Amino acid sequence: MTKNSIFNIFTIALAICLQNNGALAQSETPESSRLIVAEGWQNVQANCTECHSSLLITQNSGSRTVWESRIRWMQNTQGLKDLDPKVEESILNYLAANYGQKSSSRRAPLNILLMPNNPFRPED
Numbered sequence: 001m002t003k004n005s006i007f008n009i010f011t012i013a014l015a016i017c018l019q020n021n022g023a024l025a026q027s028e029t030p031e032s033s034r035l036i037v038a039e040g041w042q043n044v045q046a047n048c049t050e051c052h053s054s055l056l057i058t059q060n061s062g063s064r065t066v067w068e069s070r071i072r073w074m075q076n077t078q079g080l081k082d083l084d085p086k087v088e089e090s091i092l093n094y095l096a097a098n099y100g101q102k103s104s105s106r107r108a109p110l111n112i113l114l115m116p117n118n119p120f121r122p123e124d
């Protein structure tokens with residue numbers, strides 16, 4: 001094998017690697033957006049991930065009113081442009097349905113009779 005053909009094989013391998021990287025970076029797959037795939041997710045991907053990661057969206061939750069207030073806040077203070085009413089409707093439906101208000105995640109306190117003796121509790 002000549003030096004030239006080794007170089008050619010290397011160049012071809014490098015080109016394949018670069019091509020694959022490019023393809024991954026360009027395609028907006030659900031995996032790369034991390035958004036739940038449901039009706040309207042493309043609108044969220046297209047309008048809500050320009051300034052920050054979709055993680056900022058998926059780690060939040062709230063009722064439709066809460067999501068609407070977040071959008072208004074971004075429009076009033078963070079430079080989010082006015083959205084087409086149909087697109088906004090679709091985004092709010094998507095967010096309220098897939099990242100809706102969570103019920104409390106704290107369990108109720110245990111009954112005092114089920115608790116171990118507390119050595120610091122004054123005698124009664």
Ligand code: HEC
Nearest residue numbers: 047048049050051052056057060070071074078079080091
């Ligand atoms: C023009 C830029 C921009 C766009 C577009 C944008 N946001 Fe934001 N958003 C921000 C900024 C800036 C913050 C504050 C980031 C921070 O606190 O680090 C933010 C914060 C948030 C937060 C966190 C709010 C909180 O209470 O912590 C959520 C949720 C959010 N955005 C959702 C969305 C959704 C949904 C869309 C699409 C409708 C969207 N963003 C589009 C700029 C934008």
